[in-house]
Amino acid sequence: MRVIAIVNQKGGCGKTTTTVNLAGCLAADGAQVLVIDLDPQAHSTMALGVDPEEVEENLYEVLAEPGGSDHLQSVILEVGDNLYVAPSGIVLSALEQKLASERVESRTERLSAAVEKLPSQYDYALIDCPPNVGLLTFNALRAASEVIVPLETSPFAINGVQKLLETIGLLSERIGHEVSVRILPTLYDGRTRYARKILTEIREMFKDMCFDSVIRQNVKLREAVAKGKPIIRYAPSANGAIDYSALAVEVSALDPSLGVAQLPEPEPRVNDPREVVVRYRDPMASDVRIAGDFNGWVPDKGVRSLIESEGQTRIWTKILQLPPGTYQYRYVVDGQWLEDPENPEFAKGSVGGRNSILVVR
Numbered sequence: 001m002r003v004i005a006i007v008n009q010k011g012g013c014g015k016t017t018t019t020v021n022l023a024g025c026l027a028a029d030g031a032q033v034l035v036i037d038l039d040p041q042a043h044s045t046m047a048l049g050v051d052p053e054e055v056e057e058n059l060y061e062v063l064a065e066p067g068g069s070d071h072l073q074s075v076i077l078e079v080g081d082n083l084y085v086a087p088s089g090i091v092l093s094a095l096e097q098k099l100a101s102e103r104v105e106s107r108t109e110r111l112s113a114a115v116e117k118l119p120s121q122y123d124y125a126l127i128d129c130p131p132n133v134g135l136l137t138f139n140a141l142r143a144a145s146e147v148i149v150p151l152e153t154s155p156f157a158i159n160g161v162q163k164l165l166e167t168i169g170l171l172s173e174r175i176g177h178e179v180s181v182r183i184l185p186t187l188y189d190g191r192t193r194y195a196r197k198i199l200t201e202i203r204e205m206f207k208d209m210c211f212d213s214v215i216r217q218n219v220k221l222r223e224a225v226a227k228g229k230p231i232i233r234y235a236p237s238a239n240g241a242i243d244y245s246a247l248a249v250e251v252s253a254l255d256p257s258l259g260v261a262q263l264p265e266p267e268p269r270v271n272d273p274r275e276v277v278v279r280y281r282d283p284m285a286s287d288v289r290i291a292g293d294f295n296g297w298v299p300d301k302g303v304r305s306l307i308e309s310e311g312q313t314r315i316w317t318k319i320l321q322l323p324p325g326t327y328q329y330r331y332v333v334d335g336q337w338l339e340d341p342e343n344p345e346f347a348k349g350s351v352g353g354r355n356s357i358l359v360v361r
Helices: 015-028 043-047 059-064 068-075 090-098 104-108 110-116 135-143 155-175 193-209 219-227 239-253
Strands: 002-006 033-037 077-080 083-086 124-128 146-152 180-186 274-282 288-292 304-310 313-322 325-333 336-338 346-348 354-360
Touching: 002 015, 002 135, 015 033, 015 043, 015 083, 015 124, 015 146, 015 180, 015 219, 015 239, 033 043, 043 219, 059 068, 059 090, 059 110, 068 110, 090 135, 104 110, 104 135, 110 135, 124 135, 135 155, 146 155, 155 180, 155 193, 155 304, 180 193, 219 239, 274 288, 274 325, 274 354, 288 313
Parallel strands: 002 124, 002 146, 033 083, 033 124, 146 180
Antiparallel strands: 077 083, 274 313, 288 325, 304 313, 325 336, 325 354, 346 354
């Protein structure tokens, strides 16, 4: 079974539309397809004609309860020929709090363990992820071997997906589980010169990572969602059905064991920025930022952040891009400027107190 996560931390880029309609087209071609709805908003569940309020059990019981990984098959519903859904519900938003006392590794492997115990009847499992990079998305990335990133054809979306790819790489390295990634241009309006320009930029930037298929804007896709059907069953001659059918052919033709081309990593030069990762741990803090002479002492300017929990302790991971050199910094914890408690190197600050020292070689 091929397990494919549909991921993007940005909302409105076509994650659910892609999950449901790719699943519908694969099923129409004869594959047995399971949609795993990991978004607490349950949009994939509803788009496949299931009312989440009427479901007795959903993925929360599978992911939150002891031994729940044995029961994924029992919550799965058949929603059409060759097409199935593991439904979601708003209760999934409480999963992180429910599992707060468990080890990070245990929390992020819940879905993977459940998927591994599924019967062999399914050819594909497509995972619809929430619009953030949190516990549910971590579970999806751990369970999947492939990732599709729907990318709206706009410059802001390109910037966001670059950061997402960096985050996926960081998580893959941390959990020791590599995934192959492909970019799917969505919401494309080929009538405008601007959209054509952005699509060209996407193809030049991501090269072999980019699908040949492009998903055009199509009102029939919205109508199909309202009817609780994939577009291939609602309007098989619509542009949306044509585009997702082409994507299904492309996906089925891929050899997942070969992976896909990744963004080239240039040879680092002496003064090239390095990725620097620092972490702050605190069970009581609600907001942690970092400021230093590398960002003009503006908290979190130019910094990527990840937030996780280990038991009652929250961990803020700060990811910086810095050329070699020596830097001074402090954390801003709930508005209070503090030195790094895990770094013994410090210098006297120009306005009093102590600044922590960071050396990038």
